[in-house]
Amino acid sequence: MGVPQTGNRFGELAAQLTGTVVTSGEPSWNTARRAWNLAIDQTPAAVVFAESPADVAATVRFAATRDLRVAAQGTGHLAAALPDLSETILLKTERLQSISIDRTARSVRIGAGLTWGTLTERLREQGLSGLYGTSDGVGVVGYTIGGGIGWLARTYGIACSYIRSAEIVDGTGEARSVDAQLDPDLLWALRGGGGGYGVVTLLTFDVQPAAEVYAGSLWYPLEQAAEVLDAYHTWTADLPNVATTAVRLMRIPDAPFAPEPLRGKAFTILQGSILGAEPAQLLAPMRALRPSTDTFRRTTTDAISAVHLAPSDPSPTAGDGFVLDDLPAAARAVVVEQLGAGAETSLAVVEFRHLGGKLAQPDSGGGALTHLAGRYLVKTGNVAPDRHAYARVLKDSAALNDSLRTWAAPRDYLNFREIPVQPGTLFDDDTCARLRNVKNRYDPGSVIVGRQTPSHGPVFQHPL
DSSP states (O other): OOOOOTTSTTHHHHHHOSSEEEOTTSTTHHHHTOOSBTTOOOOOSEEEEOSSHHHHHHHHHHHHTTTOEEEEESSOTTGGGSOOOTTEEEEEOTTOOOEEEETTTTEEEEETTOBHHHHHHHHHHTTEEOOOOSOTTSBHHHHHHTOOOOTTHHHHOOGGGGEEEEEEEOTTSOEEEESTTTOHHHHHHHTTSOSTTSEEEEEEEEOEEOOEEEEEEEEEEGGGHHHHHHHHHHHGGGOOTTEEEEEEEEEOOSSTTSOGGGTTOEEEEEEEEEOSSOHHHHHHHHHTTOOSEEOOEEEEGGGGGGGGOOOOSOBOEEEEEEEESOOOHHHHHHHHHHHSTTOOOSOSEEEEEEOOGGGGSOOTTOOSOOOOOSSEEEEEEEEOOSHHHHHHHHHHHHHHHHHTGGGBOSOOOGGGOOSOOOGGGTSOHHHHHHHHHHHHHHOTTOOEEOSSOGGGOSOOOOOO
16 A cells, blocks of 8 residues: 555545655655656656556546546656646556567557557567557557557558557546447547547557568768758658658767767768668668768668667657648758758757658548648757756747748647647647547546647646
């Protein structure tokens, strides 16, 4: 049982839990409330570390009867998209680590605290692979219910479309089993609608057989940005679905955490993976630009997350993401002017991830997010060790967004928006209305707090 905490309003809750309640003033408070993104100063009313779905249900019931809210958090990579947490219990799910793999059915059932690195290793042992993203440290549940786009996305589509079922605690504290027969509306919302409708404790989804891919990076000097972007735009015009790639303009910080040979240098980088029998031939037009480094090689699908060079440890970061219908010559000129060699910018990385393929094909049996309309998904960011740096990165990111607005797609992607936005930025009117109906049905008291979903209504102020 959790240890009752006398002298504060959460002692009764602590007595009900197998897990732990941490409140302000305790020695572990600053560690407990920390997100993976260390730039976000989370100040909830209390933090609960759940040990079981029963702990989750008890926490939600406690909050619902005391005019509090609950925000579930697996890792906190997208903590910036949460609202003010002052009257909210931050429910950490990181101890819910169960894994059950059905190799015959090619499906997996996982606890809400699992990260992709842990799951990928277990799937590899069974000859399977998930539709994971570009970082092993990202939580599986948050990534998947928010959409899920990784290095196999143009071949297989959005990860949320592969969700089979879930165990969830709704806003009244009731545990529910969710699938297409038991609760099709809630399953629909969980497939890409985010986590504002309840707290997911278990998630079941389909996986794929592990396959050999041709994956890696081509590194060019940043001075070649214009040439590489021009070639990439042409190359991706008719690129088959077997290739999922991105181009990044990247400035490596001159800091101890950066690999020593790369510190203080700047590059234009093509990254990605290619399935199929003749990947080298497919990549030939980009190799013709004479990259200084070429790491493309044959590997397995379980190993391709390393391609992206994502940080594995918690760090203070800032950034944002949006979707473009296209990146024509005029738009590419804007990018080179603001981010190319000689430009003054706080953005260490700007990525243009190629969409299309299966990602562009609506799934009639899918959920709130069935596809992404647009040609490129843009992601900006940098390390932000203090408020000044954080504000500058967001300012430069917004300036790029504004400069490219002429070519913006009608909708953005939930998992890449790191600033508060209106629901219509992410979903069309019909989807917003249906998501609100699901919210009102399963969380009538608005107890559950999720990232950037239509259930929130107004724009939230950033916690910083």
